[in-house]
Structure formats: structure tokens, C-alpha cells
Amino acid sequence: MADESVDLGRRGFLRGQRRSDPAPLRPPWSRTERFTDLCTRCGACADACPEGIIRRGDGGFPEIDFQRGECSFCAACAEACPEPVFDRAAAHPWTLMARIGPSCLAIKRVVCRSCRDACPESAIRFALAPGGVAVPTVEDVSCTGCGACLAACPADAVTLHPGPETVHAP
Numbered sequence: 369m370a371d372e373s374v375d376l377g378r379r380g381f382l383r384g385q386r387r388s389d390p391a392p393l394r395p396p397w398s399r400t401e402r403f404t405d406l407c408t409r410c411g412a413c414a415d416a417c418p419e420g421i422i423r424r425g426d427g428g429f430p431e432i433d434f435q436r437g438e439c440s441f442c443a444a445c446a447e448a449c450p451e452p453v454f455d456r457a458a459a460h461p462w463t464l465m466a467r468i469g470p471s472c473l474a475i476k477r478v479v480c481r482s483c484r485d486a487c488p489e490s491a492i493r494f495a496l497a498p499g500g501v502a503v504p505t506v507e508d509v510s511c512t513g514c515g516a517c518l519a520a521c522p523a524d525a526v527t528l529h530p531g532p533e534t535v536h537a538p
């Protein structure tokens with residue numbers, strides 16, 4: 369999946385969205401490369417999302433907002449869409465994965481494990497770094513890009529980035 373990422377003009381990489389990448393984050397399984405051609409902006413996907421994480425973005429097109437919650441991959445958005453926007457046969461809902469930036473409190477030697485506690489996949493591990501401070505790392509093969517860690521982070525240190533299609537576990 370090439371370009372599911374982010375809407376940047378807002379607050380940092382989507383708090384999940386990078387300022388360097390203008391592409392908004394589309395719902396899982398969506399054909400991102402043809403999204404604005406296929407989507408009629410009817411809002412059915414947003415109305416169907418039980419997590420409330422799909423909002424109307426630029427031009428009225430739906431975008432994921434991880435500040436509102438995480439994706440459970442329930443596929444309600446895909447099932448509600450009356451247009452050929454979604455590809456449920458895709459190998460993965462998306463290739464997003466979490467990254468932890470330098471504003472992380474643990475990196476600054478402040479005790480925090482909020483991201484690890486929020487992760488439903490146990491994809492965030494803490495390991496001792498030089499100096500004896502435990503800092504988080506994300507296991508790419510376990511991370512589903514659900515976004516649960518993003519809102520949980522008190523330091524806005526978590527961002528989501530598209531990764532290679534082959535990284536995610538089946």
C-alpha cells in the first residue's frame with residue numbers, strides 16, 4: 369500500500385501525521401492511490417466506524433484521526449461503503465507502523481510506559497539503553513498500525529509511518 373499516510377498540515381505527523389507528507393491517512397483497506405477518484409464523500413464509512421476515528425478531512429474526504437481512538441480493524445467502514453473504494457482482498461488493511469521520536473519521556477529519563485500499556489499487540493518493548501534507562505522500541509512484525517499508542521503518549525512522541533508490505537505478520 370503506497371500512500372496511506374498522513375495529513376500533515378495539522379499538528380505534527382498525525383500526531384500521526386508528518387508535516388513533510390501531505391497525504392492524508394485513509395481508512396484501512398482503502399485504495400489510497402485512487403481514493404479521491406472513487407470516494408463520493410458520502411460519509412458512510414465515518415458513520416459506520418464504532419471507534420469514531422474517521423472524520424471529514426480536506427475536501428470532505430474521510431481521514432483517520434488517531435487522536436480520537438484506535439482502529440480495531442472491524443471493517444465496518446469497508447462494508448458500509450457503497451463505492452469501490454475498499455479492497456477487502458488486500459493482504460493487509462494498511463502498512464502503517466508506529467515510530468517513537470525524540471520527545472519520548474523515557475528517552476529523556478522520565479519513567480513512562482504508557483505506549484506499551486496501550487498496545488494490544490505487545491509490540492512495544494523496553495530495553496536498557498546506555499546509561500541504564502529503559503527506552504521503547506517497536507517491533508515491526510507485531511505492530512499493526514492500530515494507533516492505540518499514539519493517543520496514549522503524553523509527549524506526542526508516537527507517529528505512524530507506512531512501511532513495506534512484507535513487514536506485518538500475516
Ligand code: SF4
Binds near residue numbers: 396420422438439445
Ligand atoms: S476498521 Fe473499524 S475501527 Fe477501523 S476505521 Fe474502519 S470502521 Fe473504524
Ligand code: SF4
Binds near residue numbers: 475483484524
Ligand atoms: S508513551 Fe510516549 S513518552 Fe511514554 S514511553 Fe511511550 S513513546 Fe515515550
Ligand code: SF4
Binds near residue numbers: 465466487516517
Ligand atoms: S500502532 Fe498499535 S500495534 Fe503498533 S505499537 Fe502502537 S499500539 Fe502497538
